[in-house]
Amino acid sequence: MATIDGSSIKKLIVACDAGMGSSVMLAGTLKKQLAKNGVTVEHSSVAEIPKDADLVVTQTSLADRARGVVPDVPVVPFQLFLGDPAVTKVVKAIQSGETIEV
Amino acid sequence: MSDYTPTVTGTGARARVQRFGAFLAGMVMPNLGAFIAFGLITALFLDTGWVNLLAGRVVDSKPVDTLEWTAQIATVIGPLINILIPILIGYTGGRMVHGARGAVVGAVGTVGAMLAPVALGFINQDGGQPYASIAEIPSAILGAFIIGPLTALALKLWDNFIAGKVRGGFEMLVDNFSAGIIGGIGAIVGIYVVGPISYWIAQGLGAAANWLVDLNLLPLVSIVVEPAKVLFLNNAINHGVFTPLGSAETAEIGRSIFFMIESNPGPGLGILTAMLLFGPRAIRPTVPAAMIVHFLGGIHEIYFPYVLMKPVLIVAAIAGGATGVLWESIFRLGLRSPASPGSIISWIVVSPPDQLVLIVIGVLLSAAVSFVVGMLVLGFGRKEAKEGDEVDLEAAKEQTAANKAQSKRPATA
Numbered sequence: 001m002a003t004i005d006g007s008s009i010k011k012l013i014v015a016c017d018a019g020m021g022s023s024v025m026l027a028g029t030l031k032k033q034l035a036k037n038g039v040t041v042e043h044s045s046v047a048e049i050p051k052d053a054d055l056v057v058t059q060t061s062l063a064d065r066a067r068g069v070v071p072d073v074p075v076v077p078f079q080l081f082l083g084d085p086a087v088t089k090v091v092k093a094i095q096s097g098e099t100i101e102v
Numbered sequence: 103m104s105d106y107t108p109t110v111t112g113t114g115a116r117a118r119v120q121r122f123g124a125f126l127a128g129m130v131m132p133n134l135g136a137f138i139a140f141g142l143i144t145a146l147f148l149d150t151g152w153v154n155l156l157a158g159r160v161v162d163s164k165p166v167d168t169l170e171w172t173a174q175i176a177t178v179i180g181p182l183i184n185i186l187i188p189i190l191i192g193y194t195g196g197r198m199v200h201g202a203r204g205a206v207v208g209a210v211g212t213v214g215a216m217l218a219p220v221a222l223g224f225i226n227q228d229g230g231q232p233y234a235s236i237a238e239i240p241s242a243i244l245g246a247f248i249i250g251p252l253t254a255l256a257l258k259l260w261d262n263f264i265a266g267k268v269r270g271g272f273e274m275l276v277d278n279f280s281a282g283i284i285g286g287i288g289a290i291v292g293i294y295v296v297g298p299i300s301y302w303i304a305q306g307l308g309a310a311a312n313w314l315v316d317l318n319l320l321p322l323v324s325i326v327v328e329p330a331k332v333l334f335l336n337n338a339i340n341h342g343v344f345t346p347l348g349s350a351e352t353a354e355i356g357r358s359i360f361f362m363i364e365s366n367p368g369p370g371l372g373i374l375t376a377m378l379l380f381g382p383r384a385i386r387p388t389v390p391a392a393m394i395v396h397f398l399g400g401i402h403e404i405y406f407p408y409v410l411m412k413p414v415l416i417v418a419a420i421a422g423g424a425t426g427v428l429w430e431s432i433f434r435l436g437l438r439s440p441a442s443p444g445s446i447i448s449w450i451v452v453s454p455p456d457q458l459v460l461i462v463i464g465v466l467l468s469a470a471v472s473f474v475v476g477m478l479v480l481g482f483g484r485k486e487a488k489e490g491d492e493v494d495l496e497a498a499k500e501q502t503a504a505n506k507a508q509s510k511r512p513a514t515a
Contacts, residue, residue: 017124018131018337021443022403025395047124059407061334064117079407082395083388 003101004055004074006093011040011050015058015066019045022059022081030057033091049073057087116333123338126247129195130341134442136190137345140182141439141452147172148179148356155455163456183353184239188216188246195250203261204254207281211253211288211296215245218297227305241353243346245292245300252296253288257281304350311347315359320431324423327364329416332406340364345440357436357454362426365444368465369422370405371397372472373415377408380476380483385411400443414479422472429464433457 014030016023023043031041042050046065049056056075058066063077078084093100146152149165153172159165189209196208218224219239223232233239260280268276314320330339348360374396378389385408392404409415429435435457441448446465453461
């Protein structure tokens, strides 16, 4: 389990299978929540996660593929698209600049 | 929070299938706008479409004295599905393999594959006559899936081989002619190899599917489709399999049941409703927003985690899905174009007017069946209080906090 420093995250990618549906929805929510923290939030398909991402969040079922695409970027899996604790934790860590385990 | 970072499971097969499916779906999904344009124009301006219907030009489901301007607009319907969409898919497939250059040769190759039935004088099964012109060709999406990436791959290999070996000033000459030659070869291979093979595969699949429809056995497909969906193979199945099958059928009869099998928002709605009333108490508060995103926004992914959490719910998904498909095969229902995203709104928009009521009833029926079965397998929620498993309780507090913290609704759907 790696640790990530919330204050060092500048580019957060929300990934889903097609990069058109659920990732767009969650990225929209996170964009609003992280607007003040200078974090770029983008959505993409799992296959096209940009290599320069600092952190990837994706659904548990897609996490394997995400790790395969960007082995050097920490991937935070979540279950629910709305109100998942794993995502909330990432948001809090970024907002407060804390270090979290992923 | 190690509970929430499950160990990596099923690395191999599932990820591989997902990846292959995503490759197929990736060729279709960027072009969904073209499918929707086709669906909208068909629904509105076909001789039995909304405009003629409301103008009283449809009697007993038959067109009578069709408005001239709708007939003029309707001329684009065939070319959109038979010509443009396969080319777009071949183009996109080529782009995925080798960027802009790959896209161009993928499109060129697709034209060959698409025209194989005309060029080789195949017999049109419907009329018993050879395909006479481009207007009659069946929508060759399957062929585009193969020839687009294949031609682009050939160009990519050539480009890699020649890289750094071209004398200065000759790059453009070499680039343009290599693309032209390889694209041209792609078109020829399309006509003689990929086109015929994919044509016969598509005919075979179509015949097999029609056979299932005739025997009312198509609902059995839900046994495969619904579990695959919640494993996030939804796009792969819908756009990799059903969109090509449906497009071939809709080009012939103006609608297809294949667009309804995966995209039916009914089963998900039923499951979410069951979860709202009888699911683990901890997650009930997250359900209402999910219902809106699912049923109206058409993002089915949002209900998959609930099924993965209570895998027994898959029975409810299958029952609801099969109910919908059975209803649709009994009444010979179909949608004009892929309903994507799978929202009830997309469904209504691309429903043939004379079938709209039955189609909506079908969606509600599948929701009702999924709800009832879901309620049963969840044991009416009675077990929840006793079980109260720790993960749920722990998650409960965080989730309630999360819900409050989070903006009330998702931004986009």
